[in-house]
Amino acid sequence: MAGEAHTIDALGQFKLHTALGPIGASVNFSQSNLMMVVAGVLVLALMYFGAKPRAVVPGRLQAAAELAYDFIHKMCVDQIGEEGKRFFPFVFTLFFFVLFGNLLGLLPFSFAYTSHIAVTAALALTVIVLVTVVALSIHGMHFFTYFWPHGAPKALAPIIIPVEVISYLSRPVSLSIRLFANMVAGHVMFEVFASFMIMMAGAGAIGYVGAVGPLALNVVLMGFELLVAFLQAYVFAVLTCIYLHDAVHLH
Amino acid sequence: MGIRMAKRGRAVAAAVALMLAAAPARAGEGMPQLDFGNSLTQAQVVWLAIIFFALYLLLSKWALPQVASVLELRANAIAGDLDAARKAKAEADAAAAEQAKATREAHAGAQAEINAALAAAKAATDSESAALNARLDAQIADAERRIAAARVAAMGALEQVATETARDVVARLTGTAIDGLVVNRAVAAALAARAQ
Numbered sequence: 001m002a003g004e005a006h007t008i009d010a011l012g013q014f015k016l017h018t019a020l021g022p023i024g025a026s027v028n029f030s031q032s033n034l035m036m037v038v039a040g041v042l043v044l045a046l047m048y049f050g051a052k053p054r055a056v057v058p059g060r061l062q063a064a065a066e067l068a069y070d071f072i073h074k075m076c077v078d079q080i081g082e083e084g085k086r087f088f089p090f091v092f093t094l095f096f097f098v099l100f101g102n103l104l105g106l107l108p109f110s111f112a113y114t115s116h117i118a119v120t121a122a123l124a125l126t127v128i129v130l131v132t133v134v135a136l137s138i139h140g141m142h143f144f145t146y147f148w149p150h151g152a153p154k155a156l157a158p159i160i161i162p163v164e165v166i167s168y169l170s171r172p173v174s175l176s177i178r179l180f181a182n183m184v185a186g187h188v189m190f191e192v193f194a195s196f197m198i199m200m201a202g203a204g205a206i207g208y209v210g211a212v213g214p215l216a217l218n219v220v221l222m223g224f225e226l227l228v229a230f231l232q233a234y235v236f237a238v239l240t241c242i243y244l245h246d247a248v249h250l251h
Numbered sequence: 252m253g254i255r256m257a258k259r260g261r262a263v264a265a266a267v268a269l270m271l272a273a274a275p276a277r278a279g280e281g282m283p284q285l286d287f288g289n290s291l292t293q294a295q296v297v298w299l300a301i302i303f304f305a306l307y308l309l310l311s312k313w314a315l316p317q318v319a320s321v322l323e324l325r326a327n328a329i330a331g332d333l334d335a336a337r338k339a340k341a342e343a344d345a346a347a348a349e350q351a352k353a354t355r356e357a358h359a360g361a362q363a364e365i366n367a368a369l370a371a372a373k374a375a376t377d378s379e380s381a382a383l384n385a386r387l388d389a390q391i392a393d394a395e396r397r398i399a400a401a402r403v404a405a406m407g408a409l410e411q412v413a414t415e416t417a418r419d420v421v422a423r424l425t426g427t428a429i430d431g432l433v434v435n436r437a438v439a440a441a442l443a444a445r446a447q
Contacts, residue, residue, distance in 0.1 A: 015283040016291040028294030036299060040306040047314035051321050056328050062321070069318045089311030097303060113299075116284050122296050123303075184284070 079241035102229030
């Protein structure tokens with residue numbers, strides 16, 4: 001066995017490279033973007049082919065499409081209120097873009113675009129800009145009272161206002177890093193255990209027996225990562241809804 | 252709880268990843284995600300914006316309304332069925348009420364008829380028994396009259412027989428004829444005493 005086979009390259013999997021041959025290379029279209037297109041096409045296909053039978057008693061695919069629709073619709077109405085219906089398409093797009101990104105990333109030879117901080121930060125910035133624009137358009141200058149809790153003593157203003165502003169500005173940071181860190185951690189652990197497995201297998205017959213341990217861990221980890229994929233997409237969407245609720249109702 | 256612990260484990264793993272990223276040389280250049288100078292990392296965000304916006308437009312204008320229309324279709328179908336069921340129930344209720352009313356009326360009519368028949372029968376019986384009573388009364392009165400006449404006739408005959416017998420008895424006992432007037436008076440007095 002060559003020496004370099006024994007090093008664990010846990011981060012190489014996140015490296016971007018161009019996809020779709022020379023055309024993709026000429027427009028800097030990476031495999032990450034290709035997976036985004038795949039995810040988008042899958043979401044659209046689920047909705048289109050799900051809604052196609054138009055059956056009163058739905059089949060499996062239609063039930064899945066309706067469940068997806070109802071799940072996000074209910075989330076919007078529950079968290080934001082009746083005004084939440086306006087933001088339903090946006091939250092739906094966000095949730096399924098993140099969810100399919102997380103799930104596609106679990107497939108072999110695939111790529112998890114949600115494991116890139118640039119992507120999650122761009123999504124979080126979109127959310128926070130939208131929230132701020134919505135709040136300003138609904139409440140105008142009154143929006144800035146959001147940074148002043150009702151009934152707080154005036155003497156504490158120099159402390160409270162900066163704290164509130166910082167907590168508002170830290171929303172996109174926590175939103176993007178939470179998703180990014182979760183996805184990176186999961187994929188790094190996959191890679192590390194898989195590398196252990198190969199290194200042990202390289203050690204001969206006893207190594208084959210020992211390699212069962214990391215393999216079993218990776219199997220368990222896969223189930224856990226499925227949970228994380230859903231959970232993080234849900235957290236992202238729910239937090240977006242909560243921020244939108246604040247923007248619409250101000251506290 | 253399990254999720255919280257898993258999250259802590261995850262944080263540790265993330266720290267390991269960051270340490271791996273910080274550790275120089277091994278994989279080359281650390282975390283590829285933090286290589287913001289890479290033109291692919293920058294282009295990735297531009298493509299993300301294009302793809303996400305396209306997905307948003309396609310979902311909100313094309314795909315989601317289809318699902319919404321299917322859901323609306325079902326809601327309408329269910330509402331229509333419920334309406335029909337409610338209407339049918341109202342009709343059934345009305346029919347049941349009508350039937351109950353008819354039954355009640357028929358019952359009342361039958362009761363009235365029974366009462367009338369009973370009253371008529373009673374009246375007929377009453378008049379019949381009254382007529383019978385009257386006839387019997389008349390017959391009794393007639394009989395009593397006849398009995399009284401017979402009695403008077405019998406009494407008259409008895410007085411004559413008693414007078415003659417008394418005169419014969421006295422004549423036989425005493426051997427002398429007695430005045431008829433005296434005998435008459437004595438017999439009348441005796442009969443009157445008996446009649447008392």
